Amino acid sequence: MVQIDSTRLPGVLVITPRRFGDARGFFSETWNRKALEGAGVTLPEFVQDNHSFSTAKGTLRGLHYQSPPHAQGKLVRCGRGSLLDVAVDGRKGSPTYGQWVAEELSYENGRQLWIPAGFLHGFVTLEPDTEIIYKCTDHYAPDCDGAVRFDTVGIDWGFDAETAVLSEKDAAAVSFAEWQSPFEWNDG
Numbered sequence: 001m002v003q004i005d006s007t008r009l010p011g012v013l014v015i016t017p018r019r020f021g022d023a024r025g026f027f028s029e030t031w032n033r034k035a036l037e038g039a040g041v042t043l044p045e046f047v048q049d050n051h052s053f054s055t056a057k058g059t060l061r062g063l064h065y066q067s068p069p070h071a072q073g074k075l076v077r078c079g080r081g082s083l084l085d086v087a088v089d090g091r092k093g094s095p096t097y098g099q100w101v102a103e104e105l106s107y108e109n110g111r112q113l114w115i116p117a118g119f120l121h122g123f124v125t126l127e128p129d130t131e132i133i134y135k136c137t138d139h140y141a142p143d144c145d146g147a148v149r150f151d152t153v154g155i156d157w158g159f160d161a162e163t164a165v166l167s168e169k170d171a172a173a174v175s176f177a178e179w180q181s182p183f184e185w186n187d188g
């Protein structure tokens with residue numbers, strides 16, 4: 001019922017729920033804890049769902065995080081259109097600190113990306129009118145909200161960063177080199 005693929009970043013997973021197609025279209029269980037645990041994956045409890053819509057291709061939101069005690073793990077999927085979803089290891093002491101992984105999530109491919117707490121998250125839309133829907137393991141905590149400039153990690157976003165549609169917050173974010181990570185790596 002669900003396919004799990006690892007990525008080059010330990011802990012970050014691609015999760016692809018099964019789609020049941022018929023003459024009407026398709027049905028898919030987009031979140032099923034029991035099915036995931038049957039596939040050997042146990043995720044933390046989710047407490048908040050988010051949904052954002054971006055009108056322009058090349059809209060880039062990120063790289064974002066919430067500091068402890070409200071760090072968020074996120075299970076991300078694309079409800080309409082397509083996007084390149086990116087996770088960056090932000091945990092001090094991690095063997096993969098500063099390393100990143102990017103996965104194309106789309107309405108068509110139905111893929112989801114699991115991004116644990118301690119990782120920065122961002123995405124760029126690959127077509128107009130793209131919707132992202134994601135489950136979070138902690139509630140919104142504006143005082144813990146943080147951002148790192150998207151073009152300071154060495155991520156291949158697949159487009160000219162100068163043309164990105166950004167919020168003022170994201171345009172003014174600190175570089176990864178200057179960032180003071182609030183996350184510690186603890187194995188396990």
Ligand SMILES: Cc1cn([C@H]2C[C@H](O)[C@@H](COP(=O)(O)OP(=O)(O)O[C@H]3O[C@H](C)C(=O)[C@H](O)[C@H]3O)O2)c(=O)[nH]c1=O
Binds near residue numbers: 050061064074
């Ligand atoms: C994140 C969030 C925002 N808001 C309010 C605060 C602002 O008035 C408005 C837009 O917020 P922001 O510009 O931070 O939205 P994004 O740029 O899409 O940020 C998100 O995008 C990246 C990719 C993420 O992973 C995070 O969930 C989040 O940082 O929504 C809320 O009320 N609750 C929330 O959980």
